[in-house]
Amino acid sequence: MNRFRVSLLPAVILTTAALSLWIDYAAGQEIALTPMQATEVAKGYRADGLKLKPVVNDKNETIGRINDFIFGKDGNIYVVLAVGDFTGLSGHLVAVPFRSLKLDDPSGNIVLPGASRTALEKLPVFLSNR
Secondary structure (H helix, E strand, O other): OHHHHHHHHHHHHHHHHHHHHHHHHHHOOOOOOOHHHHHHHHOOOOHHHHOOOEEEOOOOOEEEEEEEEEEOOOOOEEEEEEEOOOOOOOOEEEEEEHHHOEOOOOOOOEEOOOOOHHHHHOOOOOOOOO
């Protein structure tokens, strides 16, 4: 019976060592940007640079300002707009998907196509839980 325990012990130790190496490898993988991805990131926009910027509709009417950004647990990004406020610090807060905004408009404005102040004011008020 002792012989069985002794021969089983090296197998348990070897299996444990192999699993611990595999777990360390899986947990220790590095995430790095390729040069192409880094170039694309550099072409992007900083959140601080967009905060408090006015947002217009496609008729060039100012409909609000960017108040904040929400990074959803689902991976989506939302923009909190202060509608009808020209300072961006108060007003009727609503959240819209970031992808709805046009940042590279030829006018240089941030555009929310098809939006109006009246339509945005009918959306539910955004209340932060944090």
